[in-house]
Amino acid sequence: MICQKNKLIDFSEHKKIARFSVPENHRFSWHSQKPKRFLILRCFIAVDIPEKAREEITKVQKILEKRNLFMGKLTEKENLHLTLKFLGEIDEGKVGDVKKKLKEIKFSRFKVKLREIGVFSEDFVRIIWAHLSGKGVLELQKEIDEKLDGFFPKEKRFMSHLTIARVKSVKNREKLLEELSKIKLNCEFEVDRFFLKKSTLTGEGPIYENLLELNLS
Numbered sequence: 513m514i515c516q517k518n519k520l521i522d523f524s525e526h527k528k529i530a531r532f533s534v535p536e537n538h539r540f541s542w543h544s545q546k547p548k549r550f551l552i553l554r555c556f557i558a559v560d561i562p563e564k565a566r567e568e569i570t571k572v573q574k575i576l577e578k579r580n581l582f583m584g585k586l587t588e589k590e591n592l593h594l595t596l597k598f599l600g601e602i603d604e605g606k607v608g609d610v611k612k613k614l615k616e617i618k619f620s621r622f623k624v625k626l627r628e629i630g631v632f633s634e635d636f637v638r639i640i641w642a643h644l645s646g647k648g649v650l651e652l653q654k655e656i657d658e659k660l661d662g663f664f665p666k667e668k669r670f671m672s673h674l675t676i677a678r679v680k681s682v683k684n685r686e687k688l689l690e691e692l693s694k695i696k697l698n699c700e701f702e703v704d705r706f707f708l709k710k711s712t713l714t715g716e717g718p719i720y721e722n723l724l725e726l727n728l729s
Contacts, residue, residue, distance in 0.1 A: 550603035554711045555723070557614070557656055559594040559649070559703050561674065565626055566592050568699045569642055569676055572629060575695065576677065581688040582637070584679040588717060592674055594644055596653045596706060599664060606663070607708075611724050613659040614708060621704040621728040622648025626697040629676070634689055637682050641673035642697060649703065704728050 561569075566589050573586045599610065624646035631637045649672045657666040682688055708724040 550605050552601050552603055553607055553723075554601050554713070555599040555607060555610070556595050556709055556711065557597045557599070557706060558709055559596060559706045561592055561594065562701050565699050565701055566590075568626060568697055569674065572642070572695055572697070573676055576640070576691070579688075579691055581682065581684050581691060582640075582677075582679045583681045583683070584677055585717075586677050587675055591718065591720060592676070593709075593720075594649070594672055594674055596649075597656050597660070597664070597667065607723065609663065610660065610708060613663070614656070614724060614726055617655055617659055617726065619652055619655060619728050620648075621702055622646060622652070623700055623702050624649050624672070626674075626699040628697070629692045629695045631689070631692065634685075637679050637685065637688065639675055640677040640679060640692065642676050644672040644674065646672070652703075652706070 569587075569592055570589055576582075577586065602610070624644045627643045627645050629640065629642055631641070632639055650670070653667065653670050653672070705725055705727045707722045707726070710721045710723050712719045712721070
């Protein structure tokens with residue numbers, strides 16, 4: 513019933529109910545139309561380092577541990593790597609797109625050198641790193657940025673490094689910086705491949721798994 517210009521109009525007598533049947537094979541089920549769920553993966557692109565380089569880093573870590581100048585966590589020997597690009601948490605569909613783009617990269621193998629040990633900020637020490645020098649690594653990182661342009665933002669300030677320790681607190685900042693400046697590395701090796709990796713965070717540290725291996729020519 514509705515009111516129109518002070519008149520009451522009753523439609524109850526004019527109601528009609530249409531009944532029809534739908535063939536069994538044409539019936540629609542909401543349950544069959546559930547959206548596909550993609551698994552979310554924490555991903556990054558990296559270069560693994562050879563055993564001789566891992567041994568050199570391990571020696572440095574033992575020196576730092578002996579000096580006892582900070583509280584924190586040393587990177588596990590098997591987890592030492594050079595991150596070329598951190599992609600963050602992405603779904604499986606996007607991982608597939610990344611793989612396709614990375615496979616388009618044509619790049620020659622190159623040599624790098626482990627040099628000095630340092631930190632990003634002397635006033636607020638949170639990461640202790642080992643620097644990897646070499647023109648090739650910078651060019652490869654730029655090539656990756658170009659291929660993934662449109663999927664991920666380009667790196668604004670890339671510095672090739674291996675994270676060797678994560679610092680929670682520093683006992684003696686001046687002494688720590690002094691000790692780091694004394695450490696010199698002289699290890700050269702060839703980079704002949706890089707990887708798309710998955711990182712699973714656990715209470716005992718991250719677990720890395722290779723999703724794609726790409727060989728350099």
